Amino acid sequence: MELRQTLRESPAVAVIFSSTLVAVMGVSLISPALPTVQMAWDISESEASLLLSAFTLPGIFLTIPIGLAADRIGRKPILIPSLVVFGFSGSSIIFISDFTLILALRAIQGAAGSAVVMLTVTLLGDLYTGEQRRMLIGTNAAILAIGAAGYPLLGGALASIAWSAPFACFFLAVFVAISGIPLLEEPDWDESESNSSIRGFLTGPTPMTPFAVLYLAIFGIFFILYGAQLTAVPFLLANEFELSSGGIGVLLGIPAVVMGLTAMQGNRVLRLLTSFQSIALGFVSYGIGLAIVAVADSIYVVAGALLLFGLGQGLAEPITDTALTERAPDEFRGSIMSIRTSIIRLGTTVGPPLTVGAATVFGYRHTLLFSGLGIVIFGLIWFTTQRLLTPTPMP
Numbered sequence: 001m002e003l004r005q006t007l008r009e010s011p012a013v014a015v016i017f018s019s020t021l022v023a024v025m026g027v028s029l030i031s032p033a034l035p036t037v038q039m040a041w042d043i044s045e046s047e048a049s050l051l052l053s054a055f056t057l058p059g060i061f062l063t064i065p066i067g068l069a070a071d072r073i074g075r076k077p078i079l080i081p082s083l084v085v086f087g088f089s090g091s092s093i094i095f096i097s098d099f100t101l102i103l104a105l106r107a108i109q110g111a112a113g114s115a116v117v118m119l120t121v122t123l124l125g126d127l128y129t130g131e132q133r134r135m136l137i138g139t140n141a142a143i144l145a146i147g148a149a150g151y152p153l154l155g156g157a158l159a160s161i162a163w164s165a166p167f168a169c170f171f172l173a174v175f176v177a178i179s180g181i182p183l184l185e186e187p188d189w190d191e192s193e194s195n196s197s198i199r200g201f202l203t204g205p206t207p208m209t210p211f212a213v214l215y216l217a218i219f220g221i222f223f224i225l226y227g228a229q230l231t232a233v234p235f236l237l238a239n240e241f242e243l244s245s246g247g248i249g250v251l252l253g254i255p256a257v258v259m260g261l262t263a264m265q266g267n268r269v270l271r272l273l274t275s276f277q278s279i280a281l282g283f284v285s286y287g288i289g290l291a292i293v294a295v296a297d298s299i300y301v302v303a304g305a306l307l308l309f310g311l312g313q314g315l316a317e318p319i320t321d322t323a324l325t326e327r328a329p330d331e332f333r334g335s336i337m338s339i340r341t342s343i344i345r346l347g348t349t350v351g352p353p354l355t356v357g358a359a360t361v362f363g364y365r366h367t368l369l370f371s372g373l374g375i376v377i378f379g380l381i382w383f384t385t386q387r388l389l390t391p392t393p394m395p
């Protein structure tokens with residue numbers, strides 16, 4: 001009821017959520033199409049995978065300058081053009097007959113997508129406060145999870161028609177941009193604050209330790225998500241349990257659904273725990289899930305472990321966003337959230353190759369087992385010592 005009321009009173013929320021929903025297409029919609037792309041272009045698997053790398057890499061380097069610009073000139077002047085660029089650069093791929101040019105367009109789309117992802121959470125922090133802000137950030141995380149679970153099924157179905165069919169979906173971002181022109185609100189700006197120096201903030205009295213720890217947590221969350229859950233686990237399921245790609249896709253939808261349901265309860269979680277305690281428990285849950293998958297001899301045990309994946313993700317990911325937005329001064333929120341998005345892109349880019357590299361030496365089961373145990377120990381130590389970070393409990 002509270003969410004429906006917010007949507008009625010503030011149509012900007014619908015634009016923000018729609019922006020999140022189209023931005024998450026960038027990887028999850030295209031991943032299942034890679035085999036079809038490989039065959040259509042007669043290229044290697046590694047060359048086909050560049051469609052994902054080209055999308056994620058620019059965000060590592062370009063998101064922070066975009067965040068600084070958003071703090072200077074406003075959120076809407078950055079978000080609307082980014083949606084347009086995302087839509088046109090992605091959808092125009094269906095007309096291109098040169099693979100190098102396709103990769104260039106994916107890089108442009110990835111830079112725009114990073115801006116969209118960063119600004120959606122930033123705007124929720126700008127426009128809303130208190131429990132309403134936490135509820136909306138949790139809902140935004142749930143929408144990300146829904147997209148991550150549903151888009152692979154859509155992308156796979158469209159790729160069976162033509163390799164380029166999934167790319168046509170990106171044009172939806174243009175319609176979101178058009179609707180955002182009249183509906184999206186621009187936060188109130190204090191001109192003196194918007195010209196403040198980020199260096200002054202970094203060297204000022206605000207403690208930087210909580211920000212550093214939250215950024216480290218974000219890197220860990222997405223390194224594990226993309227390296228272990230979305231790369232190592234599928235290979236394990238294919239090699240050890242001989243599951244088809246369809247069966248693997250169904251199983252990987254389990255944590256996404258659980259993550260979304262958990263994220264929606266973020267408000268209640270923060271009434272019982274501090275943000276740092278919730279994130280620590282998220283790592284513990286994730287680690288236990290990885291360890292169980294590593295020793296499982298039944299697909300049903302794997303499914304149960306994937307529930308723990310989703311629970312851990314739901315306890316950790318949206319809470320880091322909430323903690324960052326509530327600690328960030330208004331005039332620097334875009335910059336602070338841009339660092340978060342850049343770190344997300346870094347984790348998603350380096351997670352898969354490093355995990356696969358470890359698995360080639362130790363095997364997937366040993367890699368997941370020792371990673372899981374290490375993550376559990378890390379989470380437990382963090383949970384028991386988190387008061388050293390002197391976090392401010394959520395009111």
